[in-house]
Amino acid sequence: MSTPHVVVVMGVAGTGKTTIGPLLAARLCVPYAEGDDFHPPANIAKMSAGVPLDDDDRWPWLDAIGTWAHERAGLGGVVSCSALKRSYRDRLRAEAPGVVFVHLSGDRALIEDRMAHRQGHFMPTALLDSQFATLQPLQADEAGVAVDVAGSPEEITQRAVEALSGIPESAA
Known part of the structure; x- marks a missing residue:
């Protein structure tokens, strides 16, 4: 990528956003922000109890991530954020119009297996269906790429870097 962009690493829980995000940031030589750190304590408590967030829970969280992305505009950065709905991505773009998305996607069974084996995370596998x-x-009009999560973190990161290099400057 010829100029620093803010990249949002998105996808359902268990796709590796927290693993791939820092690796991608290191490859792009930009800072990384963990999207979960932007959640207020009430959201974390709700998810820890196995209760999915609703849009009213998500708006302040998305706004905080959007503010971070806006502040990084022109400087570059990578932030993880599930960004599952188009309306959530639109909200992020409203705050930071140049963001580019890397959608980590893959086989549901693989994702569930990874979720079941990770340590110290508040999101239970019971919420995967809702995700x-x-x-x-x-969608075709959104600046971003889909990257398969099969393989090692290094392989996934390499696929993301290669896919991002194909995004035209005008798309972001």
């Missing part, structure tokens, strides 16, 4: 039900993949 997939909510997911609206990137």
Whole structure:
């Protein structure tokens, strides 16, 4: 990528946003922000209890991520954020128009297996169905790429870097 963009690493829980995000940021030589850190404590408590967030829970969270992305405009950065619905991505773009999305996607069984084996995360596998039900993949008019999550973190990151290099400057 010829100029620094803010990249939102998106996808359902368990796709590896927290793993791939820092690796991608390191490859792009830009800072990384963990999207979960933008959640207010009430959201984390709700998800920890196995209760899906509703849009009213998500708006302040998305606004906080959008503010971070806006502040990084022209400087570059990578932030993880599920960004499952088009309306959520539109909200992020309203705050930071130049964001580019990397949609981590893959086989549901693989994602569920990875979720079941990760340590220290508040999102239970019971919420995976609601994540997939909510997911609206990137549309043709959205600046971004889909990247398969099969393989090692390094392989996934390399696919993301290659895919991002094909996004025209005018698309972001």
